[in-house]
Amino acid sequence: MSIQKRLVGSYFVVILITVSILEFLLIVLVNYYYFHNVERILMNQAELSASFFHQYAADEDVEKQSERLLNGFSHNSAAQVQIISLNGQLLQDSTGLPASDRMNEYPDVQEACNGKIGIWKGTEPTTKEAVLAVSYPLQTNHTTVGVVRFVTSLTETAKTVNQVSAIFIAVGLFVIAIVAVLGIVLSRTITSSITELKSAAEKMAEGDFSVRANKRYEDELGALADTLNTMAAKILQNEQLKNDFISSVSHELRTPLTSIKGWVVTLSATEENDRHMLKDGLEIIETETDRLTRLVDELLDFAKLDNGRIALWLTPVHLQGLLQHIGKQLAPRAARQRISLEVHADDSLPVIQADENRLKQVLINLIDNSLKFTGPQGSIKVYAHSELHQVIITVEDTGSGIDEQDLANVFQKFYKGNIHAAGSGLGLSISEQIIKLHHGQVKISSKVGRGTKVEIYLPR
Ligand SMILES: Nc1ncnc2c1ncn2[C@@H]1O[C@H](COP(=O)(O)OP(=O)(O)OP(=O)(O)O)[C@@H](O)[C@H]1O
Ligand SMILES: [Mg+2]
The missing domain is CATH 1.10.287.130 (Signal transduction histidine kinase, dimerisation/phosphotransfer (DHp) domain)
Structure with missing residues (x-):
């Protein structure tokens, strides 16, 4: 599966779940709000009617006065008002429904007959309509003498609730659609960078190293x-x-x-x-x-060296002897080139653990460089001194020097300041590797036209 599909997919699932939960909550709340409101209004009216009866008509006969009571009760209400006798007979109905004596089949009426407040939500069997009914007991001296019942159709409320829910669902779908489109657009900015990188990498894999990957963002x-x-x-x-x-x-x-x-x-x-x-x-x-x-x-x-296949043959090496020996070995060549080669090595120099032949190779490499890049009348000095933890051997010449750009690269394998010069460009690279194997380091400093100084640091 492509990254874009995965990105958009996960994005989409998260939004879908969030929106669904929100929608569900909102719809439940709206339902509750509307139906509860209707119930509260009916309750208020029923309660008002019951307390009116209690205060002003308590000593009247409900059956006889029912018509007058109905007028009073239904005066302020848009709901259907019924007055029911204790035995379940419908005495009065504001909609003028035919009298019925089976009203106590309704659960709310039964409750009210027992002196409690009855609420019932259900389908009216005659009209097949969803209704909410609230029944209140009419009491005289704490005894129930009749029931007042307020009934209202829920069709309108249900319609309103459905409309509001439909609006919510539409908004939800719209949000999901916008998010999906945005997700696709956003993920495309990511995946297009990846695709570009991939094609650049593929070209490189085929051996075309002149291609460059396009950098779009700082990420x-x-x-x-x-x-x-x-x-x-x-x-x-x-x-x-x-x-x-x-x-x-x-x-x-x-x-x-x-x-x-x-x-x-x-x-x-x-x-x-x-x-x-x-x-x-x-x-x-x-x-x-x-x-x-x-x-x-x-x-x-x-x-x-490059494969790391070289092992050092460590023996005690007399630095003084080694330096003097190398000096003697290269003296004829220096004399031929009319360069003065001075080796200063006194007997205070310590004996160190090193691979004598490799160390010799390094020094010859360095002096060979100096001889190569120093003209007649120049001079080369080789000297060493020891410190507490290390020995420093220096080869210094008054030759051509190395310019700054080259200086950083001279230790690279095959690197030559002048490609037409003799040599393979390996001398310094090999020397550095050998000194590193000895846990030491090589430092080079140089000034064009003034000369070059190479220092070898070896641990004692
Ligand atoms: N003493 C020096 N004076 C001036 N340039 C130097 C000196 N030592 C090294 N260089 C510069 O550094 C480059 C790299 O030196 P390195 O010893 O690695 O290779 P090389 O001498 O060219 O070849 P090889 O040593 O393999 O025969 C040289 O080509 C030269 O440009
Ligand atoms: Mg060299």
Whole structure:
């Protein structure tokens, strides 16, 4: 069942129940009000007549004076007035009905004969009309001597009650109709948003991430539209990153391969005794092969880190020794690029629990970046200091710096400040993951043209 049907349906049921209960109450009240009113009027008139008799005619014979009494009683009443003797004989009737001696078959008359007030609502057998009758005893010195009976037809009252009820029911139906129409219109505003979202989501599911869900209102559905759009944008961005990555990796692979191929061709054409040429060529082939191996290693590492499949091999690591070793390893490259590489590591540095090879990989990544993005005459400083709970290792260079927009993204996988630059854009991302595995964190700050500073925080 569609949401619209469910919404309108439940709305409708609630209103239907409410209106029905209200209608029922109103109709019961109207009934009570009208019929009670008629009864009260008859009661009043009967009571008035009885007390009149009691005061002014108590010592008169009811049977003999009945005509005069009737005139007095019916004077102010539109109802039918009857005077009945104790044995049930109809003495007088304001409508001039033929005399009857079976009046005490009516329950109200029986009551009045016994000195009580009788009320009876029923169908008059002769006219088949709904009537209300009130009988009052006529008393002399506390003994009942006769009965005065007021009878009125209820047909008019019933008609009025029916009319009023009909009006109520009509109003009720009108309200229900309006509510139903409003419900359909309102629910359509909700369901149309949902339908739109659904069609946008379906297009996305089919792979079209350029569609955007239309946000109509600032509500939950609006938030859902936003989420869908953000998701599509993220997927597009990832798609873009993936494409950039593939092209940069292919480029990275191609360069060393071209160089290797070139040297192999050259060497195979070289005189066998040209030892010098042979040595140069083989050296270049070796470095290029190393470069390829490093790239492939990085990619493998990255895949493992990304799947969370890497486990650290924790051993006590002498930070001083580690930093100095890395310094020595990279010194020739720094010298070749005419960059001063200073490593400050004194013996106050603590021994920490860490995965030595991974930590080395991180530091080489960082220094490699600095070497890549720092020109000749620049300088790179690597230093560390320990605090109570943590060790901070810093790699600082005077290189090109990173502009603000890029700074927020450099830790993203495959992100490169310049897509044409060498590298896969994985170095910082891998480094960050490794430090996180050590429960530490990496912070980077940079100024374009001034240099970059990367800090590694490791818990002791
Ligand atoms: N020291 C730095 N100076 C200037 N820019 C830097 C520095 N370190 C990182 N960057 C910027 O951050 C980007 C991402 O660095 P990252 O190490 O992740 O990738 P990469 O060096 O391009 O590739 P890889 O390290 O995988 O060979 C770099 O492309 C560069 O734009
Ligand atoms: Mg790098």
